[in-house]
Amino acid sequence: MPQVGVQFPCSQPDAGTYRLLELPPDLCKLVESSLDTYTPLNLTIKGSTDDDAVLCTAEKTYNIRSVVLSNSVLVIAPVGSEDAGEAGDSNVSIQESLHEILELVPAVPKLHRLTGLLRGLEWDDGNEVEVEEDHDQRRRRYTYAQAQSELQASEHELARAIKDKHILILNNLLRPISPTYLHTILELLLAQLVSLSQPHHAASVPELTSALEQDHEVRREVSMQVMRWFGEVVEGGGGLWRMDVGAVVRQVGLGILRHHKEEPIVEDIFIKKWQDAVGDTFSSSVSLDLLSGNYLTALSGRLTYFPLSELPTDPAARFTDLFITRARWRAEDVTPFLIDIAVDAKDREKLLLKYARAVTDNEGVWYTARTR
Structure with a gap:
């Protein structure tokens, strides 16, 4: 049997040189697939000095936590030897003794800071001027690249949050659209579908964006992003919008319910207002299930706006x-x-x-x- 000579260092190896990272099964498969297919794999550790570090893939976020080992793990490296060739022996040197491993645990992306970072940068009707550099207010501008670098979330999770939170990307700057203006744009889109006789599953993007820009001064790039939030824009023939009926109806309902945070509204009255707002074509899609996580129901049958996001x-x-x-x-x-x-x-x-x-x-x- 081959023999291995172990060299113990005269002094204790420098601590902190090595870390052992235990991969969960899904991440292990991702690494193996990358090696098998020779495709690049980006793993990023994110966090400021005040944060607990996380590891992000393109799709997920993992918390990194230390687990103490009951037995030490030795990190060794080969050492050259003139006699190793003949006898088949080899020498190794201990580089470090580890007493812990790093464990990865699936985590919710830490995107709560995004709302605070974008406060005061809302895009609203009548307040659509570009944000200029202001040296006295460091947060007057916040870019998508900054969000990628600073926020503890994967690329996919960040993109999803920007969509769900209705944040516009204009000239690479992040600008959250105000709820009132978003409600107005959606109602205008529903009205234009009727006036232009456009089917909601294949509406002409050029006609809709032109109508909103010319008649209501809604910038084309804004209406385009809103349509992508609430449906799919299919390329070809100038572009067709396939509206997500449930998403649009839900947001219109939220726009009405938002005014009843302090003063509850009777459920039947609210449903009637909601149906009138979306029109006869989509009134059958109105359901309180769409607003789950955004309201409370009292015994009297009244609804109160109580949003998860707050x-x-x-x-x-x-x-x-x-x-x-x-x-x-x-x-x-x-x-x-x-x-x-x-x-x-x-x-x-x-x-x-x-x-x-x-x-x-x-x-x-x-x-x-x-x-x-």
Whole structure:
């Protein structure tokens, strides 16, 4: 059997030279596939000095956490030897002794800072001037490249957040569109579909954008991005818009419900306003299920605007706010308000076990605050 000679260093090797990273199965397959197909794979570690580091692939974000090992792991390197060739022996030198590994755990992308970074940069009707460089206000300009570099999220997750949060990209600058102006543009698009006799599943992009620009002074690049948020723009023939009916109807409903944060509205009256806003063609698509995670229902049948987007992103603070709002929650009622802080259903159950207590009565299972 071949023999290996181990050389122990005279002094303790410098700590911090090596780290062992344990890959979860999905990431391991991604690395193996990249090696097999000779395709590049970008893995990026993100985080400022005050952040816990995360590792991002093109699609996902992983928390990096240290796990202490019960046994040390030695990192060794070969050492040249004149006699190694004949006897088949070899010598190795210990480079470092490791007592921990780094573990990767799927995580929710940390995009909560985006809203604060873009505050004051809203794009609104009558306030559509380009943001100029202001040396006295460092955050007057925020680019897509800055978001890629600073925010702890994968490329796919960042792009998804920009779409979901309705953030325009104009000259590489990020400009969140105001909810009121977005509501106006969607209502104009619905009206133009009717006036131009355009089918919602194959509407002419040039005709819609021209009508909005000429008649309502909505910039073409703005209306184009709004149409991509709420449907698919198919190239060819000048471009056709395939409208996502559910997404448009949902956003119009939110635009109406947003005015009832302090003053609740009777459900039947709200539904009627919503149906009138989307028109006869899409009134059958109106459903409160589309607004899940954005409202509370009282026993009187009144609805109150209660958006998930305005709740804290820290789980402990999130549950505190939820239980201040309501002393107890049904599982089906609280679940929509946890989707952005839990990776999956299993992670959501862990949060409920940690921060809430399940109580069963004649009406079923309720969740109450674990600590008061």
